Amino acid sequence: EPKDGFPKAKEAAIKALEMDDTLAEAHTSLAFIKFRWDRDRVEAEREFQLAIKHKPTYAPAHQWYSSYLVALERFDEAVAEAKRTSELEPLSFTASSHLGWIFYLSGRNDEAIAQCAKILNLDPSSFPARRYLGLAYEQKGMYPQAIDQFQQGVKLSGSPLMLALLGHAYAVSGKTAEARQVLSDLHDLSASQVAESRRY
Numbered sequence: 001e002p003k004d005g006f007p008k009a010k011e012a013a014i015k016a017l018e019m020d021d022t023l024a025e026a027h028t029s030l031a032f033i034k035f036r037w038d039r040d041r042v043e044a045e046r047e048f049q050l051a052i053k054h055k056p057t058y059a060p061a062h063q064w065y066s067s068y069l070v071a072l073e074r075f076d077e078a079v080a081e082a083k084r085t086s087e088l089e090p091l092s093f094t095a096s097s098h099l100g101w102i103f104y105l106s107g108r109n110d111e112a113i114a115q116c117a118k119i120l121n122l123d124p125s126s127f128p129a130r131r132y133l134g135l136a137y138e139q140k141g142m143y144p145q146a147i148d149q150f151q152q153g154v155k156l157s158g159s160p161l162m163l164a165l166l167g168h169a170y171a172v173s174g175k176t177a178e179a180r181q182v183l184s185d186l187h188d189l190s191a192s193q194v195a196e197s198r199r200y
Contacts, residue, residue: 006037024055028064035068044068059088059095066102075106093119097128104136112136127157134165143173160189
């Protein structure tokens with residue numbers, strides 16, 4: 001659980017930095033912990049910048065820093081860091097999908113659509129790309145396209161998250177019967193998971 005994992009991770013990162021304070025990986029991990037667990041924005045940013053200073057080619061530092069920046073609504077900087085991640089790892093679907101996600105969160109939906117479509121041309125089964133593409137379409141009011149992406153995502157993954165996004169797209173597009181059916185399906189799925197967990 002996070003309450004157990006984050007303190008252990010923090011202790012490990014600090015110990016690593018005591019041995020070598022130039023380790024970008026440890027600075028990046030500590031930055032993530034400072035941001036997500038300690039809620040210390042100032043220290044988080046300092047650690048991200050130290051990671052990038054010590055190892056500018058370490059892609060995860062740029063990726064996680066972009067998530068930090070987008071949370072602070074520093075959108076242009078976030079996009080720049082996400083692009084840098086993608087440049088450092090041009091063959092990584094994770095880096096490419098992350099750029100689409102940052103475009104979406106920054107309100108740059110046309111760029112998110114273009115980025116995700118590019119990924120899906122290479123890998124039609126990409127769950128993140130379908131998710132972000134559907135969300136970008138929904139933000140533009142392109143509900144049939146959003147619904148199509150979420151439906152394909154549900155078929156590919158069976159993910160409750162994708163099913164919930166499909167239900168939301170149905171609801172905002174006025175398809176209330178379909179939205180209610182998804183809500184019922186999610187309720188049934190939750191009940192079956194609870195029943196399954198009680199067996200063990």
